[in-house]
Amino acid sequence: MTGTAPTLSVRNLAKRYGEATVFAHVSLEVATGEFVAIVGESGVGKSTLLNCLAGLDTWDEGSVELCGQDLSALGDDQRALLRRRSVGFVFQAFHVLPHLDVAQNIALPLMLLQQRDEARVEKMLGAVGLQGLGTRLPQQLSGGQLQRVAIARALIHKPALLLADEPTGNLDPATAQKVMDVLLAQTREHGASLVLVTHSEAAAARADRVLLLTSEGVTTKR
């Protein structure tokens, strides 16, 4: 890890299922603290790309460097450790664990790093507007509240990179804006980079850069 390496550096990435190419020639860099939005048609491979960036999926060509480390050069354990330390992920479906309460869901990344920090969990609950709801189960929350649980969980361990897949997808515009406010405030508070996949023009408008993903690669929209 060096101070000058971009948080994320993707070169000529290609992903195929058998004969079918999802995308190819995908190259992009994300600087420390930068907010990049990725847009593109449904099915073009945005979620697949995010999974590759997190080292959760494999690819067929090209390379992904996270915090200066080439993911392909790492063994499974090292890659998992780098991901746990350096990446927060807000999934397109929230993936909150139904049997854990809100505070336990948020604390999960800390647990995986064998850390405990109840004060930080409490602070995070407040920061995302869920103070007092830590002992509720996910089924007792609204969609917007669940989305904020997912955001708090993705940022609790202060990752260098936050990957967020449609974090405001199912929300009304006012709630979506509030969720984006929380997401950006928390990301900026500790200088994390943010890669946001979104169909929302309002959300993309807040990014430093907007990239369009097509099957042939990424182009800069703005």
Ligand SMILES: Nc1ncnc2c1ncn2[C@@H]1O[C@H](COP(=O)(O)OP(=O)(O)OP(=O)(O)O)[C@@H](O)[C@H]1O
């Ligand atoms: N296991 C698989 N085998 C074959 N094709 C797959 C598999 N998983 C995903 N795909 C295909 O890969 C493509 C990319 O899917 P992905 O979920 O990444 O799209 P997306 O851009 O995130 O779409 P959306 O905007 O609807 O979320 C899709 O065309 C999908 O059908």
Ligand SMILES: [Mg+2]
């Ligand atoms: Mg998707």
